[in-house]
Amino acid sequence: MKFTHLHVHSHYSLLDGLPKIDEILDRVKELGMDSVAITDHGNIYGAVEFYKKAQEKGIKPIIGAEIYLAFESMHQERPNIDDKRYHLVLLVKNAEGYKNLVKLLTRAHLEGFYYKPRADEELLAQHSAGLIALSACxxxxxxxxxxxxxIAEAEKTALRYQEIFGKDNFYLEIQNHPNSHDQKVANKGILALAKKYNIPLVATNDVHYLKPEDAQAQDILMLINTGADPNDPERLSLREDDFSMRSPEQMIKDFEDLPQAIENTQKIAERCNFQFELGKIKLPKFEAPLGKNQEEYLAELCQQGIEKRYGANPKKEVLDRLNYELSVIKQTGFAPYFLIVQDFVNWAKQNRIVVGPGRGSVGGSLVAYLLNITNVDPLKYNLLFERFLNPDRISMPDIDLDFTDRRRNEVIEYVAQKYGKDKVAQIITFGTMAARAVVRDVGRALSYAYSYCDQIAKMIPFGSTLDQTLASVDEFRQAYLEDPQAKKLIDFAKKLEGVARHASTHACGVVISAEPLDNIVPLQHPTQDDQAIVTQYEMHSIEDLGLLKMDFLGLKNLTIIEDTLARIYKVQGKKIDIETIPLDDKNVFKLFQAGETVGVFQLESDGMRRYLKQLKPTEFEDIIAMV
Known part of the structure; x- marks a missing residue:
């Protein structure tokens, strides 16, 4: 008899679930199972990562979430009433189910958030197709x-869920936690309910960590989350029983009187067959004027750019390079990409928002130079187009764009207005527990003296992991081997190191979609900001889904330039175009040679200023070589 865990929390159940995706999949493999679900609290942050990695390991991934249901309505926010909520596990059967789960999670976050993202039965009824529901913990x-x-209310709820999801798509979830009195009482009632209404049962273990010996590490994670006193008997904890990933043999033994609850895990696993469409590029449509197609319009804009950049009679090498680049862009289908970027870059410049001259490999593109996206002539500096866009290795081009940090949001707002607010969002990112911070967090949870934890933490070199520190720092290794308190602290810290701690907004990532984002990606507000909207997938997952990700970087140095230009105009009445400033001004190079470059992008660090004094640059190419 086979068994599949259908109720599992990863570290994306922030500060509640302990295991990372790789660890879950390795444990599934080790225990001889061939499928598993991940059901994080109120989100599917890890869905794409889980799907990709499970496929690589030959494990069937089942996408799901343990959602929060409002006490009554998701729109009510009554103090001391609506801070209570219920859980419900939802598993995705197919593409329709995935779309519905995305809609449910998005609306729960954007419309139903009150302490937690909440849906309600009315919303469930609108988005139930393609989903299997389990009654949760x-x-x-x-x-x-x-x-x-x-009991009457429990029966009414079960029948209502059955009505919402369909008779074959709702299961009563049963767990074996013999140390929990409440679980025994609940199981008895659930069995009676299942029998009375012929509702199928399914066995789960509400997995929050992988092995029984990880229980205390998970408990420390919850202490970090709640800030509770570890000695408080009333605090939120899973200590009373085993919430590990039990082996199939153990689960079969635990439910030997209810073999159908085990068999149903396989029935459910067989019915959940959703597959992400990865690697297929989904560019938004750019409306070219006068019925032209996008390639024609791009070529027309480049011809205009040639005249502006090279005059009426450009050299043959310019035209040859342009024709080559346009042929590669046509072959790869990226004309809309260039049109979209040139549109908002030129809008920014027309609105006197200072834009950087170009960063990274895009400097090798003549098309980008002609479209005014960059101000670097790739022919003058002999830069390679293939570093930016290679016909032999087709992947989405990546243009990093610098704007003044004060006005970056205006550009994002323009893009949202042009393509639709429902098609543009910023991208989430996750802060993880780094070595130094995790030592301090664990020490606080264990009630160790702050000075002691701080002393241990300061032994860890910046950027090093705990294992690297144990191998390379004698003082740290000695404390670990000789001080039992330090050993306990470091052992727990190692289990928590790298676990996701919080979600925030990526510094520059913006996604632009051809269709409403909530058809593809769940959305939410970032923590403590109910105006901005971010995707629930981080940037690598966004790229895997083929969505257009742009980097809009806000640079303080550009704001300084913008302010300087404004002051010159105000005081002296002179309008200065920074694009026409010569790059061979001897007075400027004297400043470089003296290392007086505070406020100059990439040249203001102590190291760079020291090298400038040694190199004594006399031409712009010297600066290029140095950077």
Whole structure:
């Protein structure tokens, strides 16, 4: 008999689930299982990463989430009433189910957030197709009603879920936690309910860590989350029982009286067959004027650019290079990409927002130079187009764009207005527990003296992991081997190192989609900002889905330039175009040679200023070589 874990929390159940995706999949493989679901709290942050890695390891990935349901309506926010909520596990069967889960999570975050992202039964009814629902842990509405002896209400809820999802798509979830009195009471009520209404059962273990010996590390994670006193008997904890990833043999033994609850895990796993479409590029449509196609319009803009940059009679090498680049762009299908970028870069310049001259490999593109995206002549500096866009290795081009940090949001707002606010969002990023911070966090949770934890943490070199520090820092290794308190602290810190701690907004990433984003990616507000909208997938997952990701960087140095130009105009009445400033001004090079470059991008660090004094640059190419 086979078994599949269908209720599993990864570290994307922030500060609640302990295991990382790789660790879950390795444990599944080790225990001889061939499929697994991940059901994080109120999100599917790890869905794409989980799907890709599971496929690589030959494990069937089941996408899901343990969502929060409002006490009554998701739109109510009554103090001391609506801070109560229920759990419900949803598993994706197919593409329709995925789309519905994305809609549910997006609306729960954007419309139903009150302490947690909440849906309600009305919303479930609108987006139930393609999903399988499990009644969840003791925080589910049905177990809660049973524990409150509201049996009629529990029955009514079960029948309502059955009505919403369909008779074959709703299961009563049963768990074996013999040390939990509440679980025993709930199980008894769930069995009676299943029997009375012929609702199928499914066995789960609400996995929050992988091995029984990880229980205390997970408990410390929860202490970091809640800031509770470790000695408080009333605090939130899973200590009373085993919430590890039990082996199939153990689960079969635990439910030997209910073999159908084990068999149903396979029935569900066989019905969940959703597959992401990865690697297929989905560029938004750029409307070319007068019925021209996008390649024609791009070529026309480049011809205009040639006249502006090279005059009426450009050299043959310019035309040859242009024709070559346009042929590669046509072959790769990236004409819309260039049109989209030139549109908002030129809009920014027309609105006197200072834009950087170009960063990275895009400097090798003549097309980008002609479209005014960059101000670097690739022919003058002998730069290679293939470093930017290679016909033999087709991948989405990547143009990093610098704007003044004060006005970057205006450019993002322009893009949102042009392509639709529902098609543009910023991108989430996750802060993970780095070595130094995790030592301090674990020490606080264990009630160790701050000075002691700080002393241990300061032994760790910046950027090093705990394992690297143990191997390379004698003082740290000695404390670990000789001080039991330090050993305990470091051992727990190692289990928590690299675990996601919080979600925030990526510094520059923006996604632009051809269709409404909430058809593809769940959305949410970033923490403590209910105006901005971010995707629930980080940038690598966004790229894997083929969505257009742009980097809009806000640079303080450009703001300084913008302010300087404004002051010159105000005081002296002179309008200066920074594009026409000569690059061979001897007075400027004297400043470089003296190392007086504070406020100059990439040349203001102590090291660079020291090298400038040694090199004594006399031409712009010297600066290029140095950087």
């Amino acid at each position: 003791l925080a589910g509405k049905i177990p809660k009603m049973i524990l409150q002896r509201k």
